[in-house]
Amino acid sequence: MFLYIFVAKIVGFLSEKFKIGSGSTWPGHLILKFDNNFIEKIIKKNPHLKIIFVAGTNGKTTTVSLLSFILKKLGYRVFYNQEGANLVNGIVSAFIKNSDIFGNIKKDYAVFETDEFSFPQILKKITNPQAIIILNLFRDQLDRYGEVNTIGLRWFNAFKDIDKNTLFVVNADDPFLYNESKKLENQKIFFGIDKKLMTKKSLSSDIDFSYCPNCQNILTYKKIAYSHLGDFYCQKCDFKRTQQLEDFSQQKIKYQLYGIYNIYNTNAVLSLIKNIFHKKKGFNLLLKNFQPAFGRQEQIIYKNRKFFILLSKNPSGFNQSIQTIKDILKNKKANFLIILNNRIPDGLDISWIWDVDFQLILKNSKNIYISGDRAYDMGLRFKYEEAKTKIFTDFKQAINEIVKKTKEREKIFVLPTYSAMLELRKFLIGRKLL
Amino acid sequence: MKNKKYFLNIGWLYPDLMNTYGDRGNIIALFYRIKKRGIKCNVLKISVSDNPSLINEADILFMGGAQDKQQEIVNKDLLEEKGKYLKDKIEDYTPGLYVCGAYQFLGKYYKAADGKIIKGLGIFDLYTESPGINAKRLIGDIVTQPFLFKSFFVGFENHTGRTYLGKNINPFSKVIRGYGNNDKDKLEGAIYKNSIGTYLHGPILPKNPELADYLIEKALEKKYHKKIHLKKLDDSLEMKAKKFLLKK
Numbered sequence: 001m002f003l004y005i006f007v008a009k010i011v012g013f014l015s016e017k018f019k020i021g022s023g024s025t026w027p028g029h030l031i032l033k034f035d036n037n038f039i040e041k042i043i044k045k046n047p048h049l050k051i052i053f054v055a056g057t058n059g060k061t062t063t064v065s066l067l068s069f070i071l072k073k074l075g076y077r078v079f080y081n082q083e084g085a086n087l088v089n090g091i092v093s094a095f096i097k098n099s100d101i102f103g104n105i106k107k108d109y110a111v112f113e114t115d116e117f118s119f120p121q122i123l124k125k126i127t128n129p130q131a132i133i134i135l136n137l138f139r140d141q142l143d144r145y146g147e148v149n150t151i152g153l154r155w156f157n158a159f160k161d162i163d164k165n166t167l168f169v170v171n172a173d174d175p176f177l178y179n180e181s182k183k184l185e186n187q188k189i190f191f192g193i194d195k196k197l198m199t200k201k202s203l204s205s206d207i208d209f210s211y212c213p214n215c216q217n218i219l220t221y222k223k224i225a226y227s228h229l230g231d232f233y234c235q236k237c238d239f240k241r242t243q244q245l246e247d248f249s250q251q252k253i254k255y256q257l258y259g260i261y262n263i264y265n266t267n268a269v270l271s272l273i274k275n276i277f278h279k280k281k282g283f284n285l286l287l288k289n290f291q292p293a294f295g296r297q298e299q300i301i302y303k304n305r306k307f308f309i310l311l312s313k314n315p316s317g318f319n320q321s322i323q324t325i326k327d328i329l330k331n332k333k334a335n336f337l338i339i340l341n342n343r344i345p346d347g348l349d350i351s352w353i354w355d356v357d358f359q360l361i362l363k364n365s366k367n368i369y370i371s372g373d374r375a376y377d378m379g380l381r382f383k384y385e386e387a388k389t390k391i392f393t394d395f396k397q398a399i400n401e402i403v404k405k406t407k408e409r410e411k412i413f414v415l416p417t418y419s420a421m422l423e424l425r426k427f428l429i430g431r432k433l434l
Numbered sequence: 435m436k437n438k439k440y441f442l443n444i445g446w447l448y449p450d451l452m453n454t455y456g457d458r459g460n461i462i463a464l465f466y467r468i469k470k471r472g473i474k475c476n477v478l479k480i481s482v483s484d485n486p487s488l489i490n491e492a493d494i495l496f497m498g499g500a501q502d503k504q505q506e507i508v509n510k511d512l513l514e515e516k517g518k519y520l521k522d523k524i525e526d527y528t529p530g531l532y533v534c535g536a537y538q539f540l541g542k543y544y545k546a547a548d549g550k551i552i553k554g555l556g557i558f559d560l561y562t563e564s565p566g567i568n569a570k571r572l573i574g575d576i577v578t579q580p581f582l583f584k585s586f587f588v589g590f591e592n593h594t595g596r597t598y599l600g601k602n603i604n605p606f607s608k609v610i611r612g613y614g615n616n617d618k619d620k621l622e623g624a625i626y627k628n629s630i631g632t633y634l635h636g637p638i639l640p641k642n643p644e645l646a647d648y649l650i651e652k653a654l655e656k657k658y659h660k661k662i663h664l665k666k667l668d669d670s671l672e673m674k675a676k677k678f679l680l681k682k
Contacts, residue, residue: 148454205458208501348575354462377678380675
């Protein structure tokens with residue numbers, strides 16, 4: 001073990017220093033080649049280390065970052081898989097980075113986000129996490145992940161084999177997740193949001209679970225938060241949203257990030273904190289001064305313009321970004337830059353852009369700039385909403401044009417897919433990632 | 435505008451259940467291109483709880499693809515309630531577009547990975563089979579040459595089922611790149627009377643506006659009993675998007 005970690009640490013160091021490959025995945029990749037049971041060994045060596053997983057389609061990176069932030073505030077030593085490296089090699093890399101060369105980890109908590117597809121594989125290696133947070137489940141990269149249902153059922157199948165003391169923190173505003181997790185023997189905490197915040201008038205085109213998971217009848221929603229999240233019930237059987245959930249409606253929480261989706265992420269974290277540390281109050285103090293993770297409502301100043309980046313990589317995420325921008329702008333107008341790539345981390349299929357309700361931002365837009373590998377397809381999407389756009393196949397040209405056409409201090413809302421976000425940050429900041 | 439006397443009703447089957455792969459874009463494209471010709475248009479959503487006779491009111495029909503679970507719910511509703519209405523409309527030459535899962539439903543049966551046979555509506559002379567649990571899913575960009583048009587069509591396919599056509603139906607296209615109906619005969623989709631079945635997501639109509647206009651023309655001709663020539667629209671952006679995929 002000693003030699004592996006030593007070599008892998010050097011690889012990680014060199015790859016970060018000389019910016020070759022990624023320091024957050026390469027060491028793990030390398031170690032797994034030598035020893036496929038590395039994770040099992042290192043957790044055995046560090047029985048004091050508590051592990052928390054965060055799963056879901058959207059919000060993982062923010063949730064991991066917020067949970068780590070709060071655990072640190074509570075005085076614990078924490079590490080997590082940075083840069084969103086959420087495959088097995090990313091988790092191994094995080095272990096290596098935070099252990100000494102003998103494999104000793106002087107931390108109390110490891111908080112890991114997990115890729116939807118790799119999650120069952122990771123759970124085979126780590127079978128006794130302290131807790132698992134399940135944020136949501138939406139359609140995403142259908143050409144890579146396959147059907148949403150299949151992804152969900154693979155998770156719950158894997159949950160059957162994990163330690164019965166693992167605590168589950170589950171979004172109960174999601175009918176599928178609620179129904180499946182009800183069946184688990186483990187202790188569960190359900191979270192949701194205050195019903196007063198569910199103001200959407202009708203179900204959007206990005207919903208995946210419009211039917212009762214129990215009897216297949218179409219579900220009725222008394223209130224809708226977004227996508228298929230809301231206050232649902234079935235008219236045929238007794239399936240309905242539970243009353244027994246943490247929504248923090250009585251606590252006057254000062255949420256640090258914009259958007260309903262971040263209220264969900266925050267409530268997930270607070271539900272866990274409330275439960276494991278028996279905390280009843282003082283939540284605002286814990287949340288105070290939390291800074292968003294890279295590319296998630298992150299503002300980057302470039303040539304004195306404020307580029308406000310909201311990663312938007314699937315229909316429900318994109319619709320939430322749009323809703324959030326509307327909430328920020330109200331009746332004001334702003335410039336938008338939308339960058340659509342379809343590289344491996346984005347998913348190759350771009351059909352999903354037709355499930356996004358772009359017409360909602362048209363009233364708030366001065367100019368809409370479009371770029372990315374599939375700029376013409378995004379341009380077409382807007383054309384069919386009767387909107388005028390400026391298309392630049394090279395995003396750097398789009399940014400130059402935006403700088404020319406905007407005033408100093410002006411805010412530009414940027415909505416990129418994953419690979420586009422990384423590329424954009426690199427350009428705006430002048431270096432890679434963190 | 436004189437076209438104001440025309441009106442088209444787009445019947446959208448199961449929008450809440452059969453819309454997983456962005457297929458809503460086909461409705462958006464039809465609606466936009468009908469409106470641009472100064473023709474009045476309405477989208478009629480028809481789902482499980484709706485009266486099946488609503489189908490009779492549609493001038494163009496559309497149905498998209500979904501996950502297995504949703505398809506199971508829809509298949510039940512089609513076999514028990516709405517299938518016979520849909521069959522009458524298709525037999526009566528009502529133009530329609532049926533993508534992926536919807537295309538498979540119109541055939542005789544679907545044999546699932548576990549060997550289970552799921553009955554179809556039997557309107558199209560075809561059947562679909564999944565070659566087994568470990569079968570490769572047919573995923574990727576696809577380029578085809580439709581027999582009805584001079585231009586190439588582009589899209590994205592993502593399906594496990596392999597569809598095989600019978601004698602009483604014609605293929606819609608020849609595959610230039612990608613898989614199509616199955617991974618053997620290099621054919622894509624099917625056309626029967628004025629109904630087209632296809633595996634092309636993308637979605638197909640905004641990317642290939644020729645087909646959207648074809649369906650609109652057929653619908654007007656059937657409804658108003660005369661030859662229709664639609665005004666040309668500026669499709670330069672559509673062609674740029676298409677060219678990008680053709681060049682790849």
